Amino acid sequence: MSITASALPWRRAASCVAAASRRDNRDPFEGDVVLEHVFRAAGVEFEWLDLVEPTPSDLQELARTRGLPETAVVDCLDPEHLPKFERFGGTAFLILRAHDEAAPAAADSIQACTRKVAVFWGPTFFITIHRRPQEFLTRLKERWAARAAADADADLLSVELLADLTHAVVESYERPLESAEALIDAFESHLMGEHDGVATLPEAYRVKRRLNLMRRLLWRTLNLATRFRTANGRRAAVLQDLRENAESMHFYAEELLDDVNNLLNMHLALAAHRTNEVVKVLTIFSAFFLPLTFLVGVYGMNFAYMPELVHPMGYPAIWLLMVGMSIVIWVWFRRRRWL
Structure with missing residues (x-):
């Protein structure tokens, strides 16, 4: 679809209902561009246009007819661009990233968790550009489309719309x-x-x-x-x-x-x-068994002459010694509050 100067206002507020019904019957993942005229003020020249899934040629045509800076239009095509704000004369450019309600629970990257919304606004227009329909933006458009088009200051309208959009992004x-x-x-x-x-x-x-x-x-x-x-x-x-x-x-x-x-x-x-x-x-186990292991090792040596081995009280004496050493270790540990 090619957007010309005469085609930009072609979806007026009066035809929003028909446009919405056409979008409801359309697969949201098709590549055709949707240009919706969301809001027009009465008594002043101010309108809100919403552009969905534009191609590079669409954006170039929009930049030409609306006098938008080409460098900012190029940023609209970058899906991973972080939030930024720039002014070009009387036109302001803003990129916002809102949380994607359809993002999977395991998503942990910027592109997987969020969706980008690019915004151009000037004294008489407010243009939002995004690649996919987004629930928070749909709710905002419905609220502004139902708003009475009473006489108002165009500058105040742009500030209110900017604040509402940023509020919706933050609240997402x-x-x-x-x-x-x-x-x-x-x-x-x-x-x-x-x-x-x-x-x-x-x-x-x-x-x-x-x-x-x-x-x-x-x-x-x-x-x-x-x-x-x-x-x-x-x-x-x-x-x-x-x-x-x-x-x-x-x-x-x-x-x-x-x-x-x-x-x-x-x-x-x-x-x-x-x-x-x-x-x-x-x-603790090592502290108890280390001296006992030492005794067992000593009396397990194969020397020819070891008097304790042939003494009648040798066996019970070793047992008494080992039990005594264990009691001493236990008392020591208790006094040090390690047990």
């Missing part, structure tokens, strides 16, 4: 963080029980990798939120609320990461303690 990490917290609690209960924790150790390391990944992405998102243009009045309040939400979610991820690191360190400490207990028992 809440459910996986709660799942990670439940796994950490289960791991802690298993570790504090009669189990050695070895069976749950691989899962704990996977949770640690995922938490570290989410913390990094939330930190980058928080960094971006602090760089958004500040203003007075409602715009400043909206952006401040966004920063507080991102900071809270980042702190949540950081706290969980500290918890799982502490549990892993505790597991290593308990394993070392169990090893020390085993070595302690073996050492």
